[in-house]
Amino acid sequence: xxxxxxxxxxxxxxxxxxxxxxxxxxxxxxxxxxxxxxxxxxxxxxxxxxxxxxxxxxxxxxxxxxxxxxxxxxxxxxxxxxxxxxxxxxxxxxxxxxxxxxxxxxxxxxxxxxxxxxxxxxxxxxxxxxxxxxxxxxxxxxxxxxxxxxxxxxxxxxxxxxxxxxxxxxxxxxxxxxxxxxxxxxxxxxxxxxxxxxxxxxxxxxxxxxxxxxxxxxxxxxxxxxxxxxxxxxxxxxxxxxxxxxxxxxxxxxxxxxxxxxxxxxxxxxxxxxxxxxxxxxxxxxxxxxxxxxxxxxxxxxxxxxxxxxxxxxxxxxxxxxxxxxxxxxxxxxxxxxxxxxxxxxxxxxxxxxxxxxxxxxxxxxxxxxxxxxxxxxxxxxxxxxxxxxxxxxxxxxxxxxxxxxxxxxxxxxxxxxxxxxxxxxxxxxxxxxxxxxxxxxxxxxxxxxxxxxxxxxxxxxxxxxxxxxxx
Amino acid sequence: xxxxxxxxxxxxxxxxxxxxxxxxxxxxxxxxxxxxxxxxxxxxxxxxxxxxxxxxxxxxxxxxxxxxxxxxxxxxxxxxxxxxxxxxxxxxxxxxxxxxxxxxxxxxxxxxxxxxxxxxxxxxxxxxxxxxxxxxxxxxxxxxxxxxxxxxxxxxxxxxxx
Numbered sequence: 001x002x003x004x005x006x007x008x009x010x011x012x013x014x015x016x017x018x019x020x021x022x023x024x025x026x027x028x029x030x031x032x033x034x035x036x037x038x039x040x041x042x043x044x045x046x047x048x049x050x051x052x053x054x055x056x057x058x059x060x061x062x063x064x065x066x067x068x069x070x071x072x073x074x075x076x077x078x079x080x081x082x083x084x085x086x087x088x089x090x091x092x093x094x095x096x097x098x099x100x101x102x103x104x105x106x107x108x109x110x111x112x113x114x115x116x117x118x119x120x121x122x123x124x125x126x127x128x129x130x131x132x133x134x135x136x137x138x139x140x141x142x143x144x145x146x147x148x149x150x151x152x153x154x155x156x157x158x159x160x161x162x163x164x165x166x167x168x169x170x171x172x173x174x175x176x177x178x179x180x181x182x183x184x185x186x187x188x189x190x191x192x193x194x195x196x197x198x199x200x201x202x203x204x205x206x207x208x209x210x211x212x213x214x215x216x217x218x219x220x221x222x223x224x225x226x227x228x229x230x231x232x233x234x235x236x237x238x239x240x241x242x243x244x245x246x247x248x249x250x251x252x253x254x255x256x257x258x259x260x261x262x263x264x265x266x267x268x269x270x271x272x273x274x275x276x277x278x279x280x281x282x283x284x285x286x287x288x289x290x291x292x293x294x295x296x297x298x299x300x301x302x303x304x305x306x307x308x309x310x311x312x313x314x315x316x317x318x319x320x321x322x323x324x325x326x327x328x329x330x331x332x333x334x335x336x337x338x339x340x341x342x343x344x345x346x347x348x349x350x351x352x353x354x355x356x357x358x359x360x361x362x363x364x365x366x367x368x369x370x371x372x373x374x375x376x377x378x379x380x381x382x383x384x385x386x387x388x389x390x391x392x393x394x395x396x397x398x399x400x401x402x403x404x405x406x407x408x409x410x411x412x413x414x415x416x417x418x419x420x421x422x423x424x425x426x427x428x429x430x431x432x433x434x435x436x437x438x439x440x441x442x443x444x445x446x447x448x449x450x451x452x453x454x455x456x457x458x459x460x461x462x463x464x465x466x467x468x469x470x471x472x
Numbered sequence: 473x474x475x476x477x478x479x480x481x482x483x484x485x486x487x488x489x490x491x492x493x494x495x496x497x498x499x500x501x502x503x504x505x506x507x508x509x510x511x512x513x514x515x516x517x518x519x520x521x522x523x524x525x526x527x528x529x530x531x532x533x534x535x536x537x538x539x540x541x542x543x544x545x546x547x548x549x550x551x552x553x554x555x556x557x558x559x560x561x562x563x564x565x566x567x568x569x570x571x572x573x574x575x576x577x578x579x580x581x582x583x584x585x586x587x588x589x590x591x592x593x594x595x596x597x598x599x600x601x602x603x604x605x606x607x608x609x610x611x612x613x614x615x616x617x618x619x620x621x622x623x624x625x626x627x628x629x630x631x632x633x634x
Contacts, residue, residue: 334527335477339505341525342518346509350484354492354501366492371505378502382493385587391488417581447588451579469491472498472579472589472610 001082001118002130002144003075006095007035009127010074011064016126020058023066024051034066038128068094078127079215085114090212096144098137100212137212138204142178152204153179160200166193178204219255221314223248230269230306237266237298237307238291244312245287258283258320264294266301267309274301279348281339281372283318289333293340339371348372356380361428361436362390362468384423385445387455387469393435398465401458403444409467414448421445422458438462445471477503478530481519484508486534497612512536516543519558523547526554534561544570573598580607590620 003009007023020043025034031051033040043058054061071094079097082089085108088100101114108114115131122129132144139152142159155178158167169192175181181189181201190198202208223244231237241264252259260283264276276297284290301307339351348370355367355377398404403419421444427436439461447453453471458464478499480490492501505528509515512535519533531551539547539560548570551558560571567574574597582588589610595603609618 334525338522338525338527342507342521345517345521346507346514350508350510352506352508354504354506356492362491362493366501368506376502378500380492380496380501382496386491386494388491388494388498389488390491390494417583418586420586447581449581451581451592453579469494471494472591 001078001097001099002092002132002141003078003095003097003127004130005035005037005128006075007066007068007071008037010071012037013126017062019060019062020045021062021064022051022054024063025066025068071095081121085118088212088214090214092141096141098140098212101133134204136204136206137210138200139206142204153177153182157181160197160204162197162200166197169193170197219251221248221251221257221259221317222311223313224309224311226309227307230308232303232306234298237301237303237310238294240310241294241298241312242287242291244310245290248312248314249285249287249290252285252314252317252320256319256321257314257317258285259290259314259316260318261314261316262290262294263313263315264297265311265313266307267311268303269305269308272304276301279340279343279372280336281343281348281351282333282336283320284336285320289337293337293344296341296344336372343372359428360425361433362386362425363435364428385471388472390469393457393466393468396456396465396467399463401442401460403446403456403458404465407465409454412450414446414450414452414454416446417449418447419444420447425457438464443468477505477528478532479505479507479518479522479528481507481509481515481522481531481533483512483515483534483536484510486536498610516547519560520546520550522554523550523556523558524554526556529556531556531558532561533558535566536563538562538566539568539570541569544568548572567597571597572600582609592622 008021011023012021018039020037020040022036022040022045023034024031026032033045033047033049033051033054035047036045040054040058040061045054045058045061051063075091075095075097079089079091082097082099086099086101086104090098092098101111105111105114108117111133115133118131119129130144130148132140132142132148134140134143134152138161141161142152142155143150146155146159157170157175157178157180160178160181170176170181175184178201181197182205186198199208203210225240225244227240231240248259260280262278262280264278265273266276267273276294278290278293278297280290280293339348342351349372351371352368353371353374353376355369355374356379357365357367359365394409396404396407396409398407403416403421406413406415408414422442423444425441425443427433427439438459441457441459443455443457445453446456454467455469455471457466457468459466482489490504490506492504495501495504507515507518509518515533515535516539519531522528522531533547547558547560560568562568573595576594576596578592578594580590580592582590591608592605593608594605597603607620607622609620610616611618
């Protein structure tokens with residue numbers, strides 16, 4: 001199957017028009033025609049032509065930028081459509097499909113009927129189609145591109161899928177058709193053109209096999225169930241969810257994947273649909289563990305007149321290797337379940353854990369990371385005593401480099417019982433940090449006679465005293 | 473406490489935070505989770521869920537408005553179901569009637585030791601016993617609390633500070 005105007009057909013399906021039309025692709029700093037429709041072709045334009053030249057020939061040419069990525073997706077859609085004819089469908093270049101119809105043509109009443117059906121469907125769809133049938137892949141390609149019912153030996157040498165230079169050189173030698181090349185002596189041809197030409201020739205003739213690589217469908221992690229009678233009880237919905245989860249989890253297990261985010265869509269009798277979004281703290285594929293996590297989401301569903309269709313989809317999956325069951329406890333699984341349950345209420349990113357960071361600035365000596373997406377990290381160390389709570393620095397009235405004997409903080413008055421320090425911490429000059437714009441800090445641990453143990457600092461470069469934290 | 477984990481439930485708008493390097497004397501920050509719910513209702517729900525589950529044996533909840541009897545009782549029942557310890561940090565005078573015990577912890581100045589963590593722990597409500605006062609000191613070497621005599625009554629001191 002060859003789609004000679006795949007790209008322009010794709011665009012023109014959205015806005016049908018008989019006027020000359022072309023898609024433009026920028027190559028080597030020049031805008032060139034990438035694909036054009038029949039009207040433009042009949043005016044003498046051709047693929048690869050400069051856009052300025054084309055405009056000179058055809059002033060009312062309509063053009064659009066080409067989107068090769070969308071073309072590839074459209075070809076993929078066509079590939080899936082072609083699987084109705086046979087299960088063995090592969091791509092052929094950027095604008096063709098190759099089908100191995102051996103053994104499936106009789107289902108359509110013979111090859112001719114099958115081709116007729118393909119042509120009819122594509123004509124309705126508005127996509128130009130050229131078909132070629134052959135005993136080999138090369139022969140089918142040659143017929144699709146250079147004459148559908150022609151004898152292979154009569155076709156020009158370009159039908160052998162060889163480069164333009166080789167074609168020109170062969171024509172100069174007087175070898176204009178495939179039959180002529182076949183009749184020529186092989187050794188001089190191989191010496192002159194390399195193995196490529198003879199390989200293509202043998203592939204077209206069937207002397208060398210050329211397999212078709214069918215593309216595997218990406219696994220779809222979704223299940224659904226349509227119910228004959230609408231349901232409305234929470235227990236019933238949970239039951240259906242369980243029956244949907246089981247095949248989904250079996251599929252995930254077969255693919256060695258785990259679901260990270262599940263979406264349960266419930267359609268009501270009145271066509272309104274509601275969704276339950278479940279984000280998991282760890283990839284999972286265990287029905288018994290996932291099901292209870294849906295409880296909270298399903299409780300909030302408004303059933304109305306009843307639910308008659310439920311669809312469950314794993315929106316986000318992650319690889320999850322099979323793990324050996326050992327004597328170790330499953331505390332981690334329980335913890336992940338708990339994080340998921342709490343996460344459905346307050347958001348998964350609001351459950352955090354600490355990770356050590358490499359900085360001597362107290363505020364930057366740790367990272368706060370979402371617990372669901374990062375492992376717990378050890379390696380904590382504190383060479384000097386640190387307060388247990390830290391707050392933004394709160395200024396106090398005091399003078400001098402020594403800790404004040406008396407001070408007021410948060411409308412309470414304190415007298416210093418013992419001061420330990422100073423510990424000088426310099427700002428990280430390689431970072432712009434407005435909080436440390438006041439320069440060096442001399443930290444003191446001040447035990448007040450009133451009992452509170454505070455972490456004070458003095459900034460010698462712009463004198464002032466601040467309270468930064470509190471010890472236990 | 474060294475091996476087990478804990479979850480600290482603290483509303484997101486509260487300023488100030490736990491410094492893991494400071495907390496590591498008392499518990500390993502590796503196993504510490506922090507939940508930042510948006511409102512106290514969410515905070516209570518998180519605390520109840522964590523208490524009931526029992527995956528983490530220790531739950532700390534900071535509240536900003538008094539608990540009513542129903543909320544306090546639910547937390548109490550959840551803790552019983554999960555076999556976990558819940559600790560609710562309350563502002564002065566906001567205790568819940570459902571609590572099993574209520575303590576007032578105040579730091580005390582200790583003239584003897586530089587790295588002191590001396591505190592006065594006063595039990596001001598106890599459903600199953602009497603109230604009392606202890607002076608306690610954390611020993612970082614053994615990870616244990618030591619009950620010590622009050623300042624001023626220790627050997628070598630002059631008298632009560634007041």
